[in-house]
Amino acid sequence: MAQSPRPTSRAAIGSLVLIAGVVAVGAGAFAYTGGFLSPERLTPPKLVAALAPPGGPALGHRRNHAKGICFTGVFRSNGQGAALSRAPMLAVGDYPVVGRFNLGTPDPSAPDATVRVRGLGLQITAGGQVWRAAMIDPPFFPVATPDAFYALLEAGHSKQPDAMKNFVAAHPELPAFGAWAGSAPYMASYAEDQFNSLNAFIFTDAAGAAHAVRWSYKPEAQPQPLSKDDFAKLGPDHLETEIAERVAGAPQRWTLVLTVAEPGDPTADPSKAWPEGRRTVEAGTLVVEKVEDERDGPCRDINFDPTLLPDGISVSDDPFPAARSAAYARSYNLRTAEWKDYPYQAPAGAAPQAKQP
Amino acid sequence: MNGDPMSSDSAHFTVLQRALHWLMAIGILAMLFIGVGMVSTVAPKYLPLVETHKTLGIAILVLALFRLAVRFIYGSPPLPASMPAPMKLAAHLSHYGLYALMIGMPLIGWAMLSAGAYPVVLYGGIRLPAILPQSDQLHALLWQAHVYLAFAFFALILMHLAAGLFHALIRRDGVFESMSPLPAGTRPETTPAE
Ligand code: HEM
Ligand code: HEM
Ligand code: HEM
Secondary structure, X not given: OOOOOOOOHHHHHXXXXXXXXXXXXXXXXXXXXXOOOOOOOOOHHHHHHOOOOOOOOOOOOOOOOOEEEEEEEEEEEOOHHHHOOOOHXXXXXXXXXXXXXXXXXXXXXXXXXXXXXXXXXEEEEEOOEEEEEXXXXXXXXXXXXXXXXXHHHHHHHOOOOOHHHHHHHHOOOHHHHHHHHHXXXXXXXXXXXXXXXXXXXXXXXXXXXXXXXXXXXXXOOOOOEEOHHHHHHOOOOHHHHHHHHHHHHOOEEEEEEEEEOOOOOOOOOOOOOOOOOOOEEEEEEEEEEEEEOOOOOOOOOOOOOOOOOOOOEEEOOOOHHHHHHHHHHHHHHHHHHOHHHOOOOOOOOOOOOOOXX | OOOOOOOOOOOOOOHHHHHHHHHHHHHHHHHHHHHHHHOOOOOOOHHHHHHHHHHHHHHHHHHHHHHHHHHHHHOOOOOOOOOOHHHHHHHHXXXXXXXXXXXXXXXXXXXXXXXXXXXXXXXXXXXXXXXXXXOHHHXXXXXXXXXXXXXXXXXXXXXXXXXXXXXXXXXXXXXXXXXXXXXXXXXXXXXXXX
């Protein structure tokens, strides 16, 4: 093998310095890309940590919407949605679903009446593809951007007396949510709640035309609106017991209503509802047939990441779904890594520490 | 002779092997940077980065398996006799490590998503089947393996890069030239002494 003369010792030192420099630049670029040198960058770990209550997160549980109950059933598509999207679950047919009714709290044992926001996690499977979604009952989101959501969580934790005041001054969209939270009734059952996507997604039809869409699942059950106090009297875990009994008696239904944006509607800002009078399409019915406890139910280990979409549905210019995907993955990574802390197949009502690997 | 991908002389990897080496070096470095970049952002670019990560990662798996087969067929030039035995051992062990990681990392990534009950969808809507059943314990194990091995991979690549440059600039023993990105004929085999 060709062997060239060795360099002089001075040249060799120069070369060693050069090699060390190349390695250092490589390592530095890597650290910079990973955010290790930029503590101000909003990362998924920071965003998820900000959700934790003062006592720290409930290990093994979702970092938000931690209290919930699983269900299975079908999505009965009437085919009308195919006018907007070629997604396989919008063609006429019955498609299996797994989902989760939940409360927007990081505390899995929070009393029902202490939680303002309720949620629905849903996966519809058709033709080997899934459509996952996570929706809530308010008509709009409290803030306009993921950064603002983080700032809101931080303001909530802050010991500064005027942290919240300063936040509201900088985020004029928040009071509308405050007004909703203070005035909206508490429904006596998950079956009476309407769940909204809030985020806008792009539906692409068979001809390739794109439509910006938000959707809602509207309950078939007659609502029984209660005041917070009357609702609290039903008990701390009323919603789960009630939905289990109700579904055991008869399947419960929600209609999927797709709302199509008109040019100029704010697709990128879920804190702004679209004006009335938009074109809507009733695409089918969600039929909840069986309710199961989370601890041994089929929804526990699913991440209802709203960006896991079928062909024919994709994200829009709304910045939330990407931020949520990053945060939900972080939450999922943490809670699956904490499997030892989750009360697995413990019998109902057992203390949380009674865990069984 | 060197233009023929199917032939090698005793001093050089075949053109095919060198092309694969440098193409994959770029791809793997991109994967590592995309990986740490995507898990540290909540911006809209998170989604295309993850999609690219999965797609390129699976492409690397395919290329690595092909490359391993090529390696079995065409072998490698011997290391120079002048290299001390421990250095040769280090070279061989690090190459085993690099092959293991080129094949292992994508498999772990794919298996991790499978164990998390995630659909594995690549660029262009290509759907891969799950290679493991859903299991939170397996997901946790594979997630940790993917993260720690990624950092080990990067460290090993930096060492490998330093060793390559050490051969090129200081030992000047033809080891770098054996894998040089330029066809062997176009660059002088020997560098004039200072
Ligand atoms: C940047 C803003 C947001 C952050 C950081 C965030 C964070 C989280 C986290 C960490 C989880 C737990 C995920 C898991 O472990 O599986 C979660 C669950 C959930 N989120 Fe969000 N979220 C955000 C915005 C929203 C929005 C806009 C909605 C509704 C429109 C929503 C509805 C839900 C629902 C329904 C669940 C429960 C899903 C389930 O049952 O697994 N979130 N959120
Ligand atoms: C992502 C990065 C890289 C990977 C995964 C990688 C992988 C490998 C592997 C597996 C071999 C052994 C080939 C075989 O025996 O089949 C090899 C050889 C080699 N690589 Fe790399 N490499 C990378 C980057 C680099 C870089 C940046 C350099 C630049 C200095 C380099 C220089 C060399 C040299 C000179 C050899 C030949 C060693 C010998 O003759 O045994 N590699 N590389
Ligand atoms: C050469 C192959 C690969 C390399 C070098 C690589 C490297 C990385 C790196 C550096 C990270 C960031 C780790 C962290 O700091 O948390 C990462 C994360 C990730 N990788 Fe890979 N990867 C490879 C292949 C794959 C493949 C084939 C898939 C899936 C099909 C995949 C899926 C993922 C996912 C989902 C994450 C995010 C994990 C999380 O949620 O935190 N990777 N990868």
